[in-house]
Amino acid sequence: MSYDNTLKYLVEQFPYDFAKWLANATPDEELEILKTELSKEPIRADGLVFLRIANRILHLEFQTSPDSDPPLPFRMLDYWVRLYRQYQCEIIQVVIFLKETTSEKVFVDEFKVQNTIHRYRVVRIWEMNPSLFMDIPGLLPLVALTRSDRPESLLAQVAQKIDRIEERAMQSNVSACVQLLAGIKFDKNLIRAYFREELLMESVIYQSLKEDIERKAKEETRLETKEEDRIRQASLFVRMLQLRLGNLTPDLENSIKNLSFLQLEELLILSINWNSQEDLVNWLSNLK
Numbered sequence: 001m002s003y004d005n006t007l008k009y010l011v012e013q014f015p016y017d018f019a020k021w022l023a024n025a026t027p028d029e030e031l032e033i034l035k036t037e038l039s040k041e042p043i044r045a046d047g048l049v050f051l052r053i054a055n056r057i058l059h060l061e062f063q064t065s066p067d068s069d070p071p072l073p074f075r076m077l078d079y080w081v082r083l084y085r086q087y088q089c090e091i092i093q094v095v096i097f098l099k100e101t102t103s104e105k106v107f108v109d110e111f112k113v114q115n116t117i118h119r120y121r122v123v124r125i126w127e128m129n130p131s132l133f134m135d136i137p138g139l140l141p142l143v144a145l146t147r148s149d150r151p152e153s154l155l156a157q158v159a160q161k162i163d164r165i166e167e168r169a170m171q172s173n174v175s176a177c178v179q180l181l182a183g184i185k186f187d188k189n190l191i192r193a194y195f196r197e198e199l200l201m202e203s204v205i206y207q208s209l210k211e212d213i214e215r216k217a218k219e220e221t222r223l224e225t226k227e228e229d230r231i232r233q234a235s236l237f238v239r240m241l242q243l244r245l246g247n248l249t250p251d252l253e254n255s256i257k258n259l260s261f262l263q264l265e266e267l268l269i270l271s272i273n274w275n276s277q278e279d280l281v282n283w284l285s286n287l288k
Contacts, residue, residue, distance in 0.1 A: 003098065006141075006180045007062045009204070013173070014138020021132075021139065022094050022121075023058045030054070056090040057083055064098050064184060066105035073111035077118040093120035098145055099184050100126040130154055134161060137170065141177035145185055155186060159194040168202075175199040176206050231257065233264055245277045252277070255284050263287065 011018050012033050019025035032052040052058075059079060061072075068075065076093055083091050097106045110119040130146040133139035140161060148154040158178055165171040179200055182191050200206050234257040241256070242248055248256075259267065267283070274280060 003064060003181060003184065004062065006177050007060075009173075010138055010141060010177055011060060014136075017136050017138030018060065019053050019058055021136075022060070022123075023053055023056065023092050025053050052087075056092060057087060059083065059091060059093045061093070061095045062098060063095060066097065066101065066103050066108075072105070073108055073118075076120045077111040077116070080118060080120075094123060095120060096123045096125060098125050098142075098181070100124075130157075134158075137165070137174055140174055141181045144178060144182040151185065152190065155182065155190070155194055162195070162199070172199040172202040173204055176204075230261055230264070233261070234259060237264060237267060241271060241280065244271070245274065245280060248277065248280075252280065252284070259287075 015031040015033060016025060016027070019029070019031055025031070030053075034052055034057070061076070061079075063072065066072065070078075072095065076095065080091055080093060095109075106122065106124055109122045110117060112118075125142055125145045126147060128142075128146045130143045130148060133143045133146065134157070140158060143158050143161075144151075144155050146154070162171060162175045162178065165174060175195055176199065179191050179195050238248060238253050238256050256264075256267070270283060271280070
């Protein structure tokens with residue numbers, strides 16, 4: 001399960017909660033969600049979110065793993081340069097690591113090479129005090145990943161908080177985010193024991209995931225059907241060539257069955273003038 005869409009949804013729905021936590025934003029500051037692709041070559045990353053706050057930008061980078069290609073410190077510098085080129089303002093960069101690890105990479109908070117040093121803030125969510133997030137709807141889904149000597153008890157507290165949310169839509173959406181993010185740390189059966197499944201199924205997150213799965217399933221079915229058609233057409237061509245040129249070797253049959261639709265179409269046109277298998281072999285050789 002990829003968690004970036006869940007986190008992007010949280011930031012987009014509760015931008016002030018994140019801006020207050022990480023950039024000391026005040027209620028009167030206007031917030032704007034910026035596009036997560038920058039000029040030049042597009043950059044996409046887990047949980048990449050830009051919040052514009054007054055004359056500042058808060059860049060959030062959510063990571064489940066510290067491993068990255070290119071390395072995360074270099075990417076943070078690259079993001080900063082592109083953002084600054086475009087907006088010419090203060091940029092606050094925060095990397096939030098979600099999954100506990102002993103890797104030294106989660107303690108790195110700068111890019112340093114020769115005369116270039118670029119620093120950013122790092123948050124290891126498993127070190128955070130859960131009380132900081134418990135009463136803030138937009139941050140509540142992070143509570144299950146915070147510091148606790150009794151993590152299962154903490155998960156139960158989060159479930160109780162969700163039950164107290166009066167607005168049904170917010171309740172279902174926050175519950176879905178909690179359940180999805182809790183999967184980073186907890187067994188799915190334990191999560192199901194504390195959270196109502198109907199809240200998950202009512203959420204926009206669940207509906208979006210369901211639509212994505214259905215769309216991918218249809219696309220896979222379409223591709224499978226197309227592939228079946230190609231194989232049938234190739235098999236037909238094999239039989240046709242055998243009638244005209246004699247029995248084909250297994251290697252020649254396999255070569256024909258691996259041809260694309262366009263190559264099969266070309267084969268159909270050219271083979272009209274062929275008199276021997278040598279013509280077929282030469283043509284196949286020129287494809288390689």
